[in-house]
Amino acid sequence: MKKYISPSLRLTLVMIVLCAVVFPLLIAGIGKLAPGGGKGETIAVNGKVVGYEKIGQRFTEDKYFWGRPSAVDYNAAGSAGSNKGPSNPDYLKLVQERIDSFLVHNPAVKKKEIPSELVTASGSGLDPDISPAAAKIQIARIASVRNIDQRKLHTLVETHTDGPMLGLFGPSKVNVLKLNIALDTLK
Amino acid sequence: MNTEITGTILIVLLTLLLAYPLGRYMAKVFAGQKNWLDFMKPVEKLIFKIGGVNPDEGMNWKQFLKAMLTINLLWFVYAFFVLMFQDKLPLNPDGNPGQTPDLAFNTAISFLVNCNLQHYSGETGVTYFSQLFVITFLQFVSAATGLAALIALFNGLKEKTTQNLGNFWNYFVKSITRVLLPLCIVVAVLLVFSGTPASFDGKDSITTLQGDSVQVSRGPAAGMIAIKQLGTNGGGWFGANSSHPLENPTYFSNIVETISILVIPMALVFSLGFYINRRKLSTVIFAVMSVLFVLFCCINIYYETRGNPAIDKMGITQSIGSMEGKEIRTGSAATALWSVITTSTSNGSVNGMHDSLTPLSGGVVILDMMINALYGGIGVGLLNYFIFIIIAVFISGLMVGRTPEFMGHKVEAREVKIAALVTLLSAFLIKGFTAFAAYMVAHHPEIAWSVKPSAWLNNPGYHGFSEMLYEFTSSNANNGSGFEGLSDNNIFWNVTTGFVLILGRYLPIIGPVAIIGLLAKKKYIPESSGTLRTDSYTFGAMTLAVIIIINALSYFPALALGPIAEYLSLY
Numbered sequence: 001m002k003k004y005i006s007p008s009l010r011l012t013l014v015m016i017v018l019c020a021v022v023f024p025l026l027i028a029g030i031g032k033l034a035p036g037g038g039k040g041e042t043i044a045v046n047g048k049v050v051g052y053e054k055i056g057q058r059f060t061e062d063k064y065f066w067g068r069p070s071a072v073d074y075n076a077a078g079s080a081g082s083n084k085g086p087s088n089p090d091y092l093k094l095v096q097e098r099i100d101s102f103l104v105h106n107p108a109v110k111k112k113e114i115p116s117e118l119v120t121a122s123g124s125g126l127d128p129d130i131s132p133a134a135a136k137i138q139i140a141r142i143a144s145v146r147n148i149d150q151r152k153l154h155t156l157v158e159t160h161t162d163g164p165m166l167g168l169f170g171p172s173k174v175n176v177l178k179l180n181i182a183l184d185t186l187k
Numbered sequence: 188m189n190t191e192i193t194g195t196i197l198i199v200l201l202t203l204l205l206a207y208p209l210g211r212y213m214a215k216v217f218a219g220q221k222n223w224l225d226f227m228k229p230v231e232k233l234i235f236k237i238g239g240v241n242p243d244e245g246m247n248w249k250q251f252l253k254a255m256l257t258i259n260l261l262w263f264v265y266a267f268f269v270l271m272f273q274d275k276l277p278l279n280p281d282g283n284p285g286q287t288p289d290l291a292f293n294t295a296i297s298f299l300v301n302c303n304l305q306h307y308s309g310e311t312g313v314t315y316f317s318q319l320f321v322i323t324f325l326q327f328v329s330a331a332t333g334l335a336a337l338i339a340l341f342n343g344l345k346e347k348t349t350q351n352l353g354n355f356w357n358y359f360v361k362s363i364t365r366v367l368l369p370l371c372i373v374v375a376v377l378l379v380f381s382g383t384p385a386s387f388d389g390k391d392s393i394t395t396l397q398g399d400s401v402q403v404s405r406g407p408a409a410g411m412i413a414i415k416q417l418g419t420n421g422g423g424w425f426g427a428n429s430s431h432p433l434e435n436p437t438y439f440s441n442i443v444e445t446i447s448i449l450v451i452p453m454a455l456v457f458s459l460g461f462y463i464n465r466r467k468l469s470t471v472i473f474a475v476m477s478v479l480f481v482l483f484c485c486i487n488i489y490y491e492t493r494g495n496p497a498i499d500k501m502g503i504t505q506s507i508g509s510m511e512g513k514e515i516r517t518g519s520a521a522t523a524l525w526s527v528i529t530t531s532t533s534n535g536s537v538n539g540m541h542d543s544l545t546p547l548s549g550g551v552v553i554l555d556m557m558i559n560a561l562y563g564g565i566g567v568g569l570l571n572y573f574i575f576i577i578i579a580v581f582i583s584g585l586m587v588g589r590t591p592e593f594m595g596h597k598v599e600a601r602e603v604k605i606a607a608l609v610t611l612l613s614a615f616l617i618k619g620f621t622a623f624a625a626y627m628v629a630h631h632p633e634i635a636w637s638v639k640p641s642a643w644l645n646n647p648g649y650h651g652f653s654e655m656l657y658e659f660t661s662s663n664a665n666n667g668s669g670f671e672g673l674s675d676n677n678i679f680w681n682v683t684t685g686f687v688l689i690l691g692r693y694l695p696i697i698g699p700v701a702i703i704g705l706l707a708k709k710k711y712i713p714e715s716s717g718t719l720r721t722d723s724y725t726f727g728a729m730t731l732a733v734i735i736i737i738n739a740l741s742y743f744p745a746l747a748l749g750p751i752a753e754y755l756s757l758y
Binding site: 004005006007008009010011012013014015016018019020022023024026027028030031032034035036037038039040041044045048049050051052053054055056057058059060061064068074075076077078080081082083084085086087088089091092094095096099108111112113114115116117119120121122123124125126127128129131133164165166167168169170171173177180181185 | 190192193194196232236237238239240252254257258261262265287308310311319320323324327328356359360362363368371372374375379380382384385386388390391393394395396397399401402403404405407409410411413414425426427430431432433436438439441443444494496497498501502503504505506507509510511512513514516517518521522537538539542543544545546606625645646647648649650651670671753756757
């Protein structure tokens with residue numbers, strides 16, 4: 001065993017330098033060239049940062065499009081999912097409450113039209129997106145609160161919809177923060 | 188939904204397309220043949236010089252294992268102390284505390300054995316120093332350890348009769364300089380440009396559009412995420428792992444990360460064929476692994492895109508599938524695919540919460556970790572598969588009434604005993620410890636521990652049992668994913684899983700390396716017409732049958748109590 005201790009120590013030191021110092025510094029350096037300078041892309045309104053493009057935030061007011069339920073209440077310093085199993089009775093009760101609450105705030109919507117992602121919590125608790133269907137289902141509410149023509153909101157959602165990658169792969173989505181920022185500027 | 192399915196097909200096809208040339212390349216690297224990263228030679232020479240080792244010195248299987256275990260022991264001591272005293276070390280902009288001894292024990296072992304059973308949350312449980320100097324470092328070197336052990340197996344298979352399994356230090360260093368580091372740089376750059384942070388800035392404070400004050404965790408994450416995937420470790424920078432929007436920002440980054448998990452394990456199957464010059468053998472092995480892998484993918488994609496029947500009953504339409512614990516940008520199909528890939532390869536990173544998978548998908552990922560040899564973790568996947576081969580050789584030998592042989596060497600009692608012990612050990616550890624935990628929950632729920640057993644589970648009934656079964660299965664497979672609802676940061680879980688992790692890592696490495704060391708020493712018997720051909724599809728089917736029978740016998744009762752019972756109660 002003794003024979004192997006010295007090479008073990010020395011190779012460990014070399015690898016610490018290579019993997020834990022050189023490699024991360026190299027990536028941090030290259031990251032400076034990326035959008036956001038490798039610190040995460042922020043979005044500003046009138047020069048004031050209102051959020052990170054990729055990090056979802058809480059929207060509870062009727063005048064905004066809502067994002068998905070979050071198990072950590074959109075705490076971006078403590079991401080987590082609910083970890084509730086599909087058959088858990090407490091969990092199913094919570095989903096039912098979300099459905100009821102959604103229907104109260106959106107009286108024009110029928111239950112079977114609610115997309116499931118608006119009543120289920122995301123994996124990270126920070127999902128920045130909803131599906132186009134989940135945005136459209138909220139148009140009637142926002143139109144009446146803001147007194148805006150529904151057709152204008154339809155166009156707004158459509159211009160903010162990101163289709164599948166290359167039109168072929170993956171889901172369509174709408175970034176809730178960007179959509180709401182655009183909504184605030186709508187006349 | 189259709190574009191979600193095409194996305195999953197694209198990921199698997201791209202991986203296959205990359206795995207084949209990568210397999211050939213790795214075979215060249217370890218055989219010492221010319222390859223296009225030869226410009227690294229001076230760097231490697233310097234490393235060997237500093238290390239004071241001669242990379243050309245041969246080692247027998249005992250020397251090889253001694254070198255490997257010595258350096259591993261050293262890493263454990265180092266990691267344990269850094270984690271405990273991380274609050275006194277630099278690079279801690281968020282002011283996170285040191286880890287408790289039992290948590291440091293569990294974390295150090297977990298990453299040492301190339302697992303990511305994280306009983307802490309990345310944002311609050313570790314400092315940037317620990318993330319880089321312990322976690323990232325161990326993600327590289329533990330993967331390199333597995334790869335080196337696999338090359339020892341290759342050497343034993345290649346030579347007719349030999350004691351020499353190659354030089355551990357040589358394979359260890361080249362795994363990093365020629366395979367892991369170059370690939371990690373490519374993947375990390377792709378991630379940074381997708382939006383993953385890489386700078387050393389601490390938390391940011393912002394006021395949201397609606398006026399809430401929020402803190403946003405960040406850090407030099409991109410590099411670690413690259414090696415967590417490529418090194419089949421899986422340990423995430425953030426608590427939510429790759430479901431976190433900074434850890435996996437786009438559909439494109441999700442493709443890159445999914446491929447990164449699978450590509451090296453898949454490529455190593457091809458490397459085997461190139462290295463020992465038996466391409467047919469590796470094709471047969473690849474086919475057997477792929478049959479089960481594709482079957483598992485289909486089951487999970489079907490059930491996850493179909494949605495949760497309990498939510499159907501409430502009158503809600505689940506047109507994009509079961510979305511609890513999943514993210515919109517990845518979608519249910521790509522999350523289902525990832526769940527199978529991450530458990531096949533002993534990776535353990537997640538892009539959606541496994542605790543919230545529908546029952547049969549949850550059962551499939553547990554079973555996948557029980558088998559733990561469908562491509563498998565870096566190096567160790569093929570070592571596990573080798574055990575199944577030895578058992579299949581033995582059983583076929585009995586069936587045709589001849590002394591079993593593998594690659595021109597007689598497989599005798601000693602080798603078969605080792606193989607049987609390694610297989611039985613998994614079943615014993617998983618079921619024994621799950622039974623122990625379930626006993627505590629059922630009979631001593633209020634025992635005076637810091638976290639009482641009654642508070643362990645996040646879900647009642649069958650699913651609660653699955654949470655405990657998952658945790659020990661994941662520890663034994665060195666996978667690291669979890670049904671994360673389980674309250675696992677306490678002495679009971681930190682210590683028990685710590686021991687399961689060690690046994691589940693080192694015995695399945697020591698066993699196969701010892702077997703090949705013993706086999707390769709024996710006299711070579713040339714193949715004749717009476718030899719059982721191990722590179723035939725008949726033998727492949729035999730191995731498949733052995734895998735299915737062993738795992739069904741070992742685990743069906745446990746799976747029936749958890750996921751299968753939950754399935755029957757829901758559908």
